[in-house]
Amino acid sequence: MTREQQEFERFSWVIRAQHIVLAASVLILIATGLPLKYPHSSYARFVFSLTHGVHVSGVIHRIGAIGLIAVGVFHMLWLVLTRQGRANFRALLPRFQDLKDVLTNVLWYVGLSDKRARFGRFSYIEKFDYWAVYWGSVIMIGSGLVLWLVDRAMHFLPKAVVDVALEAHSDEALLATLAIFVWHFYNVHLNPDHFPMSTTWLTGTISKEDMLKHHPLDYEELQEKEREAQASPLSEKANGG
């Protein structure tokens, strides 16, 4: 393997597995949820004819919901309990630098500056995706549980609150769907750098070329660490021995 073809690990298998479960769950939820939001669309007629009415599609929707809840709970535990989780979480925290990166890039896009933002492990684009999932999951799981356990809800909650849950569930579903299919899919599938798809979500690896292009600061940090490791007494000892 030449240096140009060198691959770096970007996402561990734990991260990739979480993403796959999340993606599958969300796609199931969108596929079976949209027909209820747009019941007179041809898509709704297609889905409900496949499932012979709303019952079976509702069951599938709840299977998707279990997937989303499970990956959400797992992710929280992973963040708290593992070193890897905590490190990734720290890298994903929004910083003032992200705002400056947005400004830098917009200026570069419109031609007012020659300087392009240089990202570390996570760009503001990826951070937006990550935190949008928090916002979306909290609203969708919260309101979704009210609708799932509607008999209990009708005991404890005023009708108006159940109505709000339904409205929020429906509205946030659309926002999330648009964000995924427009924003996320552009950034990882449709833009000319990655078309038809960045394979990182499957292999977990990224080429040196893409590393330099999209995460130059992360690359530099890795190089720094490598140098430190080589210069450390432990490796000297190893070399000497």
Add this chain to the structure above:
Amino acid sequence: MARLPLAMLSAFVAFLGPAPRGHAAERCFACHAAPGLAKRIESGQRITPEAEATTIKGKAHAGLTCLQCHPRAARAPHPSPPGAVACDSCHKGYHGHVISAAQQREPAGSSIHIPVCTDCHGHHGILPPSDPASPVSHARVPDLCGKCHGPNSARPFAPSYRQSVHGLAHARTPGGPAAVCTDCHGAHPRQEGDTLLTGVMRSRLPATCGKCHPEVLKQYRASVHGVALTQGVADVPVCTTCHGEHDIRRASDPQSRVYPSHIPETCGQCHGAVALMAKHGMNAYSYPTYRETYHGIANEYGSEVVANCASCHGVHDIRPSSDPRSSIHPANLPRTCGKCHQGASAKVTQGRIHLRISRSGSPAVYWVSTGFKWLTILTMVALVGHILLDLAKRLIERRRSPHRARAGEGSAREGQGQ
């Protein structure tokens, strides 16, 4: 053909005696027994009036003379045609009613055949309606009316009746109590002024159906619809508005208008009609707001267990929510919702059931909805804007350095990234 003039001649000779009087049928038969005067009856068989007349014996009209029904035949030679049979010389009134009723409906010059007595009751061999062999006996009425109202007629009521719950029950036990045409329409409806008082007039219809369905009638009379009907509100639904007319089906029949899948559109024909509801000071959004709910969507896609209008409002006993006996009175709502949603409490009254999003009517939902609308718009403007800027920049970069872009995209990109 040669026999006919001969027969007429011999008949005429016989007629030169005194006019028929009393039971002098034999005088009529001097002519009418001649085979040449035989007429072709429905079955295609040729029958002489004499042979026909013998069928009177032992029937309702045994003992009548020919001239009692055919008074214009007293003169010889008879006028041609001899004119209508004079049933009303004994049966006062009936004949005129049927004729005038039909004439009222038909424009002048209409070619519609208006039935007369003999069309239903027959000719010489008339039997009392109580006789099972009479064409107007209860068991045979559908066949009788179906002769004119059959599948190829302008008014094909009989076929839809045959498919109805009444028609099917009648077919199973023709002598049974199942309603036939005359049970609802009446055999000889009474006339008051210009109005024909039939059992199927809107104002009289519930009482007509109530003859066989007294419990339902009682509930309907006390319902918001029944009360309005007695107050003279003509638009109010009567039995047939929901159940249909000739084609009334069992509620468990998927083709019934009151089958769960069809209830919303049946109620919606009035409760979704804006002008009609406005006329009576009611809102027309009950129907569309139901359609938008999960209940409405599930119902539309065939769920038979999900709530339809009747699940909450009742069926024949629908009452306004202000009535404490109403299933949708606030005090009764927990129980009504609880039929499906076990555990529903009085909390279900804290909010709107037929929810229409409005700032004053449902502020919480309104603000959540409005908030999400703008959040979605602004987010998507920002995200799509970023995407478009990115694409535009790529296009500009590519144009500026076409050779690098084609020959060595990789190094060009790396350069950009640095």
